Amino acid sequence: MNAKISSTFILKSAKTTSKGLIPIYMRVTVDGKRFEISTQKQVEKSKWSTEMRKMKGNSEEARSVNEYLTLLSNKLFEAQKQLLLENEVITFETLRSKLFGKEEKAITIVKVFKDHNDKMDKLIGTEYSYNTWKNFKTTLSHFEKYLVESYNVSDVPVKKIDFAMMTGFDFYLRSTLKCNNNTTIKYVKSVGKIINICLDNGWIEKDPLSNYKAKLKVVEREYLTEHEIESMLNKQFVVPRLELVRDIFVFSCFTGLAYVDVQQLKKENISIGIDGSKWIFKNRQKTDIASKIPLLPVAEMIIDKYSDNPVCLNTGSILPILSNQKMNAYLKEIADVCGINKELTFHIARHTFATTVTLSNGVPIETVSKMLGHTNLKTTQHYAKILDKKISEDMLILKDKLKNLHKQENIVNQSFTL
Incomplete structure (x- = not known):
């Protein structure tokens, strides 16, 4: 107007x-x-x-x-x-x-982005995880390159950011950086958080991403089958470090805890639950949502196994966990030794808990969601979708039970010809 x-x-x-x-x-x-x-x-x-x-x-x-x-x-x-x-x-x-001639200095997107990342850096371990901070840092790097290559500028006033610029960033990620659909959306949404900061402060009046309609594609997450878990459990390791990594990975398979939550797990996180047995009580690092998990026998045995470990005694930790990078490197060795033809990472343990250990054994999805510390049921429902393999396995069992059906049909047909 x-x-x-x-x-x-x-x-x-x-x-x-x-x-x-x-x-x-x-x-x-x-x-x-x-x-x-x-x-x-x-x-x-x-x-x-x-x-x-x-x-x-x-x-x-x-x-x-x-x-x-x-x-x-x-x-x-x-x-x-x-x-x-x-x-x-x-x-x-x-x-x-x-x-x-008293114009206010323009507020620019890169400056706001850097300020956000600097504040986040100081809150790693309390408000944010390292990986979340790393994602925003990478997003800023990509966005700065986009501004230089597409607009020949190193920064731009927040008021200049419009829908065309943001969809251009989406295209740049897909075409120039060869990011897949979900990664592209993740980076665009990260810029969106910075835009929301500008909106909240009144620096811009309209959200340039309000019409951004890109949709995440469902990715089937890898998990271990019951046979693969048994193979890993029964394997005798000559190298102590592989045995340790195996034990911590299996512990996560039977608790659903992510790497950072296992790393932070202390003795005070283990208490007696409503049923009189031991439970894990811990807020997830990622969402700060409470997880309450009854300890299954396998997980409890692993805790007992390392109760006298010097690292655990000195730090109060439940398990003497290694760095995430080392854990994932050793998991690849363990997969080879155990004959597991999958790209093992620590996070697969969490997926395994959700699918093979709980949902496949009839644990209600609402209960699984609560133990995983999910913020909404939709996140947990993704695990239920990948259980089509379980349906296939169950139907094969049913087919075996109905092997005699053909003979029964012959008997019926013969009775009609008499």
Whole structure:
């Protein structure tokens, strides 16, 4: 909507000098609100035309003053023009700032992004995980490269970010960086969080991602079957580090805890539950949602196995866990030794708990969701979808039970021919 702007020149009689000269001011009105600018010119009251808003006559003084007032009017017009070219909304504040040369320094997306990441860095381990911080850091790196390659700029005012720029970033991730669909959406949504910060602070008025409709594709998550778990459990390892990694991985398979939650697990997280047996009580690092997990026998035996471990005794930890990088490297060795033809990572243990250990054994999905510390049931339902393999296995068992059906049909057919 266009602002209603008007201007005029007035005399400020209250500021008349001792010599009887009255200062001239330019009064600007924007949508009913007005401000005044001193022209730094003075005039005798008798020489001023109230109707024409300028000096009377054609004297050299009158021509000089009137030309100067015209220049000020032109300056007002140029200020309006500049605001329009910059796609700025013309308001009382923006026009006044432009005229007085007191424009606020533009708030830029990269600066806001860096400030967000710096604050997040200081809260790793309390409010955020390292991986969450790393994701935002990577997103910023990709977005900076996009600005340079697509717009030849290192930063851009947040007010300049529009739908075209954000969909352009989506295309850049897919085409130039070869990101898959879900990774692309993850990066765009991360920029979206920074945009929300700008919205909350009133730095922008409209969300440029409000019409962003990209959808995540369902990815089938890997998990271990019951046979593969048994193979891993029954394997005798000569190398102690592989045995340790196997035990911690299996512990996660029977508790559903993510790596960081196993790493943080202390003795005080183990208490007696409502049924009189041992439970794990811990808030998930990722979501801060409470997880309450009854200890299954396998998990309890692993805890007992390492109760006298020096690391556990000194730190109060339940298990002497290695770094996530080392765990995943050793898991690949364990997969080879155990004949498991899957790309094992620690997070597969959590998937295994959700599928093979719980849902496949008839544990209700609501219960599984609660133990996993999910924020909503939809997250857990994803695990239920991948149980089509279990349906197939169950139907094979049913087929075996119905092997004699064909013979029964023959008997029925024979009875009808008699």
